[in-house]
Amino acid sequence: MESGNRHTIADLVADRWGDHRPGLWCEGRVLTHHEVAAGAAARAALLADLLPAGAHIGVLLDNTPEYPLWLSAAALARVAVAGVNPTRRGPELARDILHTECRILVTERAHLPLLTGLELPCGSGRVRLLVTDSPEYDDLLAPYADARPDPSRVDPADRLLLYFTSGSTGAPKAALCSQGRLAAAGRSLADQFAVRPDDVHYVCMPMFHGNAVIADWAPALAAGAGVALRRRFSASRFLADVRRYRATYFTYVGRAVQYVLATEERPDDRDNPLRLGFGTEAGAVDAAAFERRFGVRLVEGYGSSEGGAAIQWRPGTPRGAVGPATPGLVVLHPETHTECPPAVLDPAGRLLNGGEAIGELVNRGPNPFEGYWHNPAAEAERRHDGGYWTGDLFYRDADGFLYFAGRADDRLRVDGENLAAAMIENILARYEGAVAVAVYAVPDPVTGDQVMAAVAGDFEARAFAAFLLAQPDLGTKMAPRFVRVVERMPVTATNKIHRAALRTAGFACADPVWWRPPGEDGYRRLTDEDKGGLVAEYRQHGREKLLTG
Numbered sequence: 001m002e003s004g005n006r007h008t009i010a011d012l013v014a015d016r017w018g019d020h021r022p023g024l025w026c027e028g029r030v031l032t033h034h035e036v037a038a039g040a041a042a043r044a045a046l047l048a049d050l051l052p053a054g055a056h057i058g059v060l061l062d063n064t065p066e067y068p069l070w071l072s073a074a075a076l077a078r079v080a081v082a083g084v085n086p087t088r089r090g091p092e093l094a095r096d097i098l099h100t101e102c103r104i105l106v107t108e109r110a111h112l113p114l115l116t117g118l119e120l121p122c123g124s125g126r127v128r129l130l131v132t133d134s135p136e137y138d139d140l141l142a143p144y145a146d147a148r149p150d151p152s153r154v155d156p157a158d159r160l161l162l163y164f165t166s167g168s169t170g171a172p173k174a175a176l177c178s179q180g181r182l183a184a185a186g187r188s189l190a191d192q193f194a195v196r197p198d199d200v201h202y203v204c205m206p207m208f209h210g211n212a213v214i215a216d217w218a219p220a221l222a223a224g225a226g227v228a229l230r231r232r233f234s235a236s237r238f239l240a241d242v243r244r245y246r247a248t249y250f251t252y253v254g255r256a257v258q259y260v261l262a263t264e265e266r267p268d269d270r271d272n273p274l275r276l277g278f279g280t281e282a283g284a285v286d287a288a289a290f291e292r293r294f295g296v297r298l299v300e301g302y303g304s305s306e307g308g309a310a311i312q313w314r315p316g317t318p319r320g321a322v323g324p325a326t327p328g329l330v331v332l333h334p335e336t337h338t339e340c341p342p343a344v345l346d347p348a349g350r351l352l353n354g355g356e357a358i359g360e361l362v363n364r365g366p367n368p369f370e371g372y373w374h375n376p377a378a379e380a381e382r383r384h385d386g387g388y389w390t391g392d393l394f395y396r397d398a399d400g401f402l403y404f405a406g407r408a409d410d411r412l413r414v415d416g417e418n419l420a421a422a423m424i425e426n427i428l429a430r431y432e433g434a435v436a437v438a439v440y441a442v443p444d445p446v447t448g449d450q451v452m453a454a455v456a457g458d459f460e461a462r463a464f465a466a467f468l469l470a471q472p473d474l475g476t477k478m479a480p481r482f483v484r485v486v487e488r489m490p491v492t493a494t495n496k497i498h499r500a501a502l503r504t505a506g507f508a509c510a511d512p513v514w515w516r517p518p519g520e521d522g523y524r525r526l527t528d529e530d531k532g533g534l535v536a537e538y539r540q541h542g543r544e545k546l547l548t549g
Contacts (some may be wrong), residue, residue: 016036019032036069053078058104063231066132076150096164182213185218186220235256254281278298321402321403328365392406406421461523
């Protein structure tokens, strides 16, 4: 069954009916493309009997075959899916389910303890649970085994996804994504990366997050490629999975690439079928190391989860850049809202005028941002002054190429100067002993912020201080006041650095901290006596309440 225009995810699901090639792999289980389409049709028929079109269901699952089956089923049934994060707990988890008005929650027995004791009212009853690894679930689906996928009543504007995004503060926001937008994104990425029907996409990032669905599953669906699922990301199993499933493409976010690089190197690492990795936040140093070791190019892409702005890599993009600015994309100063001057780069590509060149990426052109579920205040933060404000920091070189410089929430203000945490991280990542680096703000005793860094790896205070002095692009305000040495960087469920936890702990954490007292170039261990003196200084200036650690 071939749809005429493939404008919806439902069309793409129905296209696979009659395609008996292997199409979905997970933990020894293999489904053909036809079996996936048939399974989606059965679940869609069940949904049609349980819910009206336009209703919402929650999916609280690891990356099992049931996840893409329910995404596909929801598309056919004109129902929307809220991806529920299994690392959330208690009232926060209940809030996510209730905020998105889920009438059904699809889950598995492993996650049932998370729901114990939660109040989940729905109308006059409770949110209905469908437990995918239970006999009752199989019995519920059995009457619909002969259903066929029918996309004829589906409209591109039908809401399909409510996926949670969050900044450094506040409850997660549920961004909306229609069938048309997701299908268009899938087709665009499939075209950009020349995805073929014989490709296999390795989905190891969690499917409750937009990266796995928009950048991995959707382009595979658009091209008729296969999908191999990893229940939860595992750096130690990454290469074995890639070889087992003959995977050619994968996506990543945050520190996933770094964790793979931290595994034991072997002489045959380049013996793998991968041709491309696509994601964000790998960093130029790790991307180059990944390509050297595995023979696989990593493409750093950019697309705000909400769909408000996108940058597409193209051949000729300089190393470290995301891609060229398209009409409407501008970099604006955070305070004056005027366009930032072009970046000045040295021959090694190091940024020399970050204070002037770095600003927030704003899209003044057309964009498919579809809003947040019941959150007009959050929408107003994104849409104002004639543009879509991404909340991300960038700089633009003289040739119009854009470079990611971090989240606007991660901006520091040191002695009246705005600094981007990501730019300092890129410099500190050159330190030979560093396996992972995170830079974040801690309050200054008088005003503004001080720079603090967390370093995983080998840290030697004198060598680190000498390293800093040798970096030509390290501005006078960029050197960390405090350095926290950690065994492993704290991360979120999507493998992004848990900056909120680092900021909250500050220098009063349990890990060893070195600091550079005012007027000194070297670092020494922060003692309890030092902490007491710092707290007294904060108290003297009425800023002790800012110390949350």
